[in-house]
Amino acid sequence: MRKNKWFLIVNPTSGSFTGKRKWTQIAATFEAEEIPYDFEFTTKPQHEYELVLQGLKKGYRKFVSVGGDGTLHHVVNGLMQQKSVSLTEVKLGVIPLGTGNDWVKTYKIPKNIKKAVQIIKAEHTILQDIGQLSLLNVDKTVFFNNVAGLGFDGYVVQRNERLKFLGAASFLISTVLSLASYTSTEFVIESTEHKLTTKSLLTIVGICKYSGGGMQLTKDVDSADGLFDVSIAKHFSLWKLLKNAVGLFNGAIVHHKQVTTFKTNLITINTSQDKVFIQADGELIGTGGFTATILPKALPFVIP
Numbered sequence: 612m613r614k615n616k617w618f619l620i621v622n623p624t625s626g627s628f629t630g631k632r633k634w635t636q637i638a639a640t641f642e643a644e645e646i647p648y649d650f651e652f653t654t655k656p657q658h659e660y661e662l663v664l665q666g667l668k669k670g671y672r673k674f675v676s677v678g679g680d681g682t683l684h685h686v687v688n689g690l691m692q693q694k695s696v697s698l699t700e701v702k703l704g705v706i707p708l709g710t711g712n713d714w715v716k717t718y719k720i721p722k723n724i725k726k727a728v729q730i731i732k733a734e735h736t737i738l739q740d741i742g743q744l745s746l747l748n749v750d751k752t753v754f755f756n757n758v759a760g761l762g763f764d765g766y767v768v769q770r771n772e773r774l775k776f777l778g779a780a781s782f783l784i785s786t787v788l789s790l791a792s793y794t795s796t797e798f799v800i801e802s803t804e805h806k807l808t809t810k811s812l813l814t815i816v817g818i819c820k821y822s823g824g825g826m827q828l829t830k831d832v833d834s835a836d837g838l839f840d841v842s843i844a845k846h847f848s849l850w851k852l853l854k855n856a857v858g859l860f861n862g863a864i865v866h867h868k869q870v871t872t873f874k875t876n877l878i879t880i881n882t883s884q885d886k887v888f889i890q891a892d893g894e895l896i897g898t899g900g901f902t903a904t905i906l907p908k909a910l911p912f913v914i915p
C-alpha cells in the first residue's frame with residue numbers, strides 16, 4: 612500500500628534549520644488533511660539520493676522533497692539515476708523550506724505550509740524537462756531540474772556556502788563580493804545551432820526561470836518545451852551590475868547588449884582554464900566544462 616502513501620524526504624538543515632523548526636507543523640498539516648504519509652530525515656549531505664532509492668525499493672512512488680533547491684536536486688538525481696522504476700509511475704512534490712527556493716518560484720508554489728500541502732493533496736502534475744550534465748574533466752553525470760551554469764555563478768555558489776545563514780539576500784551579497792575578485796573566462800560554446808568562442812562572466816543553461824535567490828537570468832522559459840534557455844553574459848563591472856540589479860530580478864537583464872540568449876536541446880561548454888566552477892540547481896558539481904542534454908518531459912512534478 613506504500614504506492615499510495617507520500618514519502619517525505621526532510622532535510623532538517625535546509626534554510627538554516629527551517630526544515631527542523633517547521634517539521635511539527637508539516638506533519639500536523641498532513642494529518643489534518645488526512646493525507647497518508649511516511650517520512651525520513653536526512654542525516655548527511657546528499658542523503659536524499661539514498662533515501663529515494665530505498666523508498667522506491669520499499670514500494671513508494673509518491674515523493675515529497677521537504678527542503679530547498681539542493682534537497683530537491685538530490686531527490687531528482689535519485690529518481691533519474693535509477694532504472695528499476697518507470698518515472699511515469701512517480702510523482703514528486705515540494706514543500707519549500709530552503710534559502711533560495713528558486714525552482715518553486717516558476718510554478719508559484721507558496722512557502723505557506725498549508726497551501727503547499729494542499730497542492731500535494733490535489734496531485735496535479737506537469738511532466739517537466741530534466742537536464743543531463745556530463746562533466747568533461749571527470750566521468751560524472753548529474754541531472755538538474757532548474758538551472759545549471761559555470762563561471763561566475765559557480766564561483767558565487769561556492770562562495771555562498773559560507774553566507775547562507777544570511778538568508779535569501781546571501782546570493783546578492785555573494786554576487787557583489789565575488790565580482791571584486793572574479794575574472795572572466797574564455798569559453799568554447801557549441802550547441803546544435805551555434806559555435807562560438809567568447810570571454811564571458813558566466814554561461815547559464817536553464818529549464819526554469821529563477822536562480823540565485825530569485826534572479827531571472829534565462830529568457831522565455833518553458834519548462835516542458837524540450838529546450839534549454841541559454842544565457843551568456845559578458846563581463847559586468849561591479850558598477851554596471853549594481854546599475855542593472857533590478858534587471859537581474861525582473862528578467863530585463865537578458866535584453867542587455869552584453870547578454871546573448873538562445874534555445875537549444877544540446878550544448879557543450881568548455882574552458883581550458885582550471886578552477887572554473889560548475890553549479891546545478893545551486894549545488895556545486897565540479898570544475899571544468901560540461902555537455903548538457905535535455906530530456907524532454909522526463910519527470911512528473913506536482914504543481915498548482
Ligand SMILES: Nc1ncnc2c1ncn2[C@@H]1O[C@H](COP(=O)(O)OP(=O)(O)OP(=O)(O)O)[C@@H](O)[C@H]1O
Nearest residue numbers: 625626653654655657679680681682709710711712
Ligand atoms: N542532515 C544534513 N546535514 C547536512 N547537510 C545536509 C543534510 N541533509 C541534506 N543536506 C544537504 O544540504 C544541502 C543544502 O540543502 P538545501 O539546498 O535544501 O537548503 P538551502 O541551501 O538552505 O536552500 P536553497 O538551495 O533553496 O538555497 C544539500 O546539498 C543537501 O544534500
